[in-house]
Amino acid sequence: MNLQRLKVSVDAHVARVTLDRPDVRNAFDEATIVELTAAFRALADDASIRVIVLAANGPAFCAGADLNWMKRMAAYSDAENRADALGLATMLNTIYACKKPVIARVQGDAYAGGMGLVAVADIAISTESAHFCLSEAKLGLMPATIAPYVIRAIGARASHRYFVTAERFDAAEALRIGLVHQVVAAEALDAAVDAVASSIVANSPNAVRECKQLVVDLAEKPIDEALISDTAERIARIRASDEGREGVRSFLEKSKPSWLA
Known part of the structure; x- marks a missing residue:
């Protein structure tokens, strides 16, 4: 795969897909969406892969939509808007429906679509310092494409609150409402992710x-x-x-x- 926005590595049946745009807090655009879709489809079909870790470089996990992408969206026609949104929805479902378990390694903040990436993973492990936010309502938007997965992760009750308030919340709250499964110190994150991945690899x-x-x-x-x-x-x-x-x-x-x- 010719990847510009991601890094993919494989070791001992574990694939790692790493968002690699730390300068924009790993915000995604059309190209990132295409690359994530292609990477997860390829890894899903690779019989040697038994688990996939979704990670990110830099201080943030994913800040949601790239600002330059949002500027381009403003000039889209209705048809272009629908096609663009469908691309994002397809990417999210490709990860969610991937035949291999996906572990989100959340080393930093996950906002808007970034929170969607956490929700589509089967297992999410976060550092204590990470924060989360469904910020769409602040921009006059709604978290529509990520909603099916976020609601499955945190339930309707928490979704009612965080969809409409766009509040920022911490990792302890993310654990309480079910968005993440485990919260650890930053220095323990890799060990925690590796332990879960090893458990999966040990199974049929x-x-x-x-x-x-x-x-x-x-x-x-x-x-x-x-x-x-x-x-x-x-x-x-x-x-x-x-x-x-x-x-x-x-x-x-x-x-x-x-x-x-």
Whole structure:
């Protein structure tokens, strides 16, 4: 991939996608959106990758939309505005629906669309000093494209508050409302991210993929006969899969499965 705004590296089944525009607080524009979409699609299709870390260089994780991009938007036609917004919405969903678990390594502030990047990750780990803000209402806008993921992360109750107040809040509040899973000191961030990534790598790749899809498919669904039947079908299918059979056999025989070899 020819990347100008991101850095991508891979080590021991863990890919790291790093926002690399610290001079603009890693704010994204059209080119960043295209690169993030392409990077996550490529990594999702790479069988050697088992987990992806979304990180950023510099003091901020992501400040949302790039100011120059916003200036260009002001001159867009209705059709151009819709196409541009769809590109952003597609990028967010590409990360959210990625077949590999995504860990957000939040080393600094995440505002507006940057908070969306935290919400689309499966797991988010933040430093104590990071701050968060859904600032769109201050600009006469709304966090529409990130809303499905932010609401899933923090719930409707917290969303009612922070969508309309555009308040800045700290990492402790982000942890309380469910935006992030863990808050650590800055010097402990990499160790915390690496520990979670290692836990994922130690598991069956197929089971991890199916578990992630299970949450995506079942979240907020009513527990009815169709859902009960669906979950029974899923467990029956994975029990009969190659990795499912191998995992149970290895457990019973006290041996290592192939994904730990």
